[in-house]
Amino acid sequence: MQGSVLLTIAVLGGTGKEGKGLAYRWAKAGYRVLIGSRSSEKAVTAASEIMQLLEGAASVVGTTNLEAAQQADIVVVTVPYSAHRDTLENVKDALKGKLLIDTTVPLIPPKVSKVQMPSAGSAAQEAREILGAEAEVAAAFQNVSHKHLLGEEVVECDVLVTGTSKNARAEVLKLVEATGLTGWDAGPIENSVVVEGLTSVLININKQYGSTYAGIRITGASNK
Ligand SMILES: NC(=O)c1ccc[n+]([C@@H]2O[C@H](COP(=O)([O-])OP(=O)(O)OC[C@H]3O[C@@H](n4cnc5c(N)ncnc54)[C@H](OP(=O)(O)O)[C@@H]3O)[C@@H](O)[C@H]2O)c1
Numbered sequence: 001m002q003g004s005v006l007l008t009i010a011v012l013g014g015t016g017k018e019g020k021g022l023a024y025r026w027a028k029a030g031y032r033v034l035i036g037s038r039s040s041e042k043a044v045t046a047a048s049e050i051m052q053l054l055e056g057a058a059s060v061v062g063t064t065n066l067e068a069a070q071q072a073d074i075v076v077v078t079v080p081y082s083a084h085r086d087t088l089e090n091v092k093d094a095l096k097g098k099l100l101i102d103t104t105v106p107l108i109p110p111k112v113s114k115v116q117m118p119s120a121g122s123a124a125q126e127a128r129e130i131l132g133a134e135a136e137v138a139a140a141f142q143n144v145s146h147k148h149l150l151g152e153e154v155v156e157c158d159v160l161v162t163g164t165s166k167n168a169r170a171e172v173l174k175l176v177e178a179t180g181l182t183g184w185d186a187g188p189i190e191n192s193v194v195v196e197g198l199t200s201v202l203i204n205i206n207k208q209y210g211s212t213y214a215g216i217r218i219t220g221a222s223n224k
Pocket of ligand 1: 013014015016017018019036037038039042043077078079080081082083087103104105106107141142143144145146147
């Protein structure tokens with residue numbers, strides 16, 4: 001894998017809340033970022049918003065999801081679960097030999113505070129099924145509210161990283177560090193079911209306790 005300065009990250013659905021926040025943080029850290037969208041015009045607008053926030057000192061370009069996936073080293077998917085399968089099938093060929101980072105939580109409205117996993121086991125395992133063995137799949141950021149990301153705020157939520165190989169997880173942990181958050185290797189992709197499920201638990205806590213962005217922290221361990 002290339003040095004981080006040269007890596008290009010595609011954020012599919014990067015026009016949305018979570019994707020734009022992550023794109024902002026990676027662009028700020030020096031990565032070249034491609035914002036993907038179903039509409040290249042919408043992507044160009046989102047990219048220029050991020051460039052303005054960073055006063056032009058970054059590389060952020062908007063294009064279609066497919067072109068972004070084709071041009072990137074690492075591809076991140078940040079679309080609602082209802083669009084997860086279609087989005088991945090659309091870019092499947094472009095992902096061969098690459099790493100996909102899935103941020104998806106399989107929320108099924110209106111009961112978003114109830115854990116409802118798909119038959120594959122989790123959204124990340126569904127991505128694995130769609131893409132096959134030719135792409136590495138990792139899952140991360142499912143517990144991090146977008147409200148923290150588009151700015152300089154310290155994020156009080158750790159990131160549990162699961163993935164199809166130790167190398168894939170190590171690559172994602174570097175990207176977590178670049179966002180300013182603390183990441184943990186949380187094991188194989190099958191463990192993503194727990195991480196994805198935690199988001200419904202956090203939504204439930206927000207409802208019960210009047211918070212807006214409850215998060216998680218690992219205690220009793222050090223990742224340094
Ligand atoms: N929001 C959070 O705080 C948060 C936190 C953790 C994890 N996540 C996960 O991150 C993912 C994105 O969440 P979000 O809140 O950022 O979503 P969002 O803002 O509602 O949507 C993100 C983008 O997805 C694309 N999209 C929306 N509907 C689509 C459809 N029917 N078909 C294809 N593309 C569609 C849109 O991009 P274009 O119109 O430009 O194509 C949209 O800008 C979700 O899976 C969520 O579980 C979110």
